[in-house]
Amino acid sequence: MTNIRRVKKEMKSYKRLKLFIENSQKIAIISHINPEADAIGSSLALLHFIHSIKKDVVGVNKTGVPENLKFLPGAGKIRSAIPPDSDLYVIVDTASLERTGFKISKNRNTPTIVNIDHHITNDGFGDINIIDPNASATAVLIFRFLNSINFPLNKEIMMNIYAGIYEDTGGFSYQNTNAECFKIAEKMVNKGLNPSYVARMLKEEVPARKYLLLGEALSTLKIYPEIKTATMFVRMDMKKKFGASWEDTDGFVDYAKSIRGIKVGLLFNEREDGSIKVSMRSKDDVDISLIAKEFGGGGHRNAAGFELKKEEAKNIKWYEREIFKRLKTAVK
Structure with a gap:
């Protein structure tokens, strides 16, 4: 059109x-x-x-x-x-x-x-x-x-x-x-x-608990250079430790994406009910919206995500591997 x-x-x-x-x-x-x-x-x-x-x-x-x-x-x-x-x-x-x-x-x-x-x-x-x-x-x-x-x-x-x-x-x-x-x-x-x-x-009006939680989340950072991807995890026990809530994790995924040489950042964010929200961010021409849609989610070309229900979240490693398989094609 x-x-x-x-x-x-x-x-x-x-x-x-x-x-x-x-x-x-x-x-x-x-x-x-x-x-x-x-x-x-x-x-x-x-x-x-x-x-x-x-x-x-x-x-x-x-x-x-x-x-x-x-x-x-x-x-x-x-x-x-x-x-x-x-x-x-x-x-x-x-x-x-x-x-x-x-x-x-x-x-x-x-x-x-x-x-x-x-x-x-x-x-x-x-x-x-x-x-x-x-x-x-x-x-x-x-x-x-x-x-x-x-x-x-x-x-x-x-x-x-x-x-x-x-x-x-x-x-x-x-x-x-x-x-x-x-x-x-x-x-x-x-x-x-x-x-x-x-x-x-x-x-610039951020509660201290957010940065304390961010420190814990950054300690989970992993780099996968072959697919130019970085991952972070936020578990419920980490949130409870600082009295943090779901909204305090807003923007965390950008830290994974912002690393030099990395094109995709992933944040696996656990909820109280055991489900996991997978947030995805990318740089340049890497389209992650199609990957998110394949797993029942959606979003934009460079910002997307999907959710894993409690039973699905128990197989998080399998989902991680499946995402990585698709990123091998998406990240060129």
Whole structure:
């Protein structure tokens, strides 16, 4: 699809989204479990807009807002359950219905679903699908929508959009960073956004337990030069030792990826129920999204992951070997 055709199709979808919002009575904005700044920021930016036009709207995340994102305007309005009388679901930054953590089945009784996302592995589950894998963050799509209807951005909306873009581009350093990111940031800074405040709250207000846990995790670091891969493990006993939680491991996988000569970083992160989240990050042209999808997960070309249930996690060494086999082909 050419860029012009994509833009025309997207603009048509934005018009439909606006109509659905205006004609709905109860709107639920839903994001994926264990969210990061793009999921929460996109949800809250959209929530502020819908609230401003006097519609009944609620933000929903089954696992709640992480501690480091509670500074975002409106974060306290995020609930953990979907209101049963909702007649419109707007699902953001979520590649599949399963990733919401809720049992949402599509049938004639299901509310209309709008799917807004930038994951290349998104399965197009919505009645309206606004998906652009070339967008650096879902927050970019929220900005495009608000811009398309000429909605004036306030500081609350701008802070949430900027947080989403900043997080998903690694502070404008990842390979998905493009000119559009900087243009959006420029527009918002010119309108009064304080980018240094958002960056500080995301990266410089870190609890000590996170760095203590990081030290333990780094002690598990292993290098596999033949496939240019580095791995790290975080076990539950390590988290309990420092009173750390799941969200304290955010960003750990980047330490494995950042080693000179390494192209892929893997983090095996154990949960309380015995399951393991496998986070994958890569450099350059190494596409790890297809590997993640093969194991039931998904994500982006250079940032993806999947989950192993408790029974599967017992065979972690087998999964590790299978990942390595696929990396031999992916890493050239």
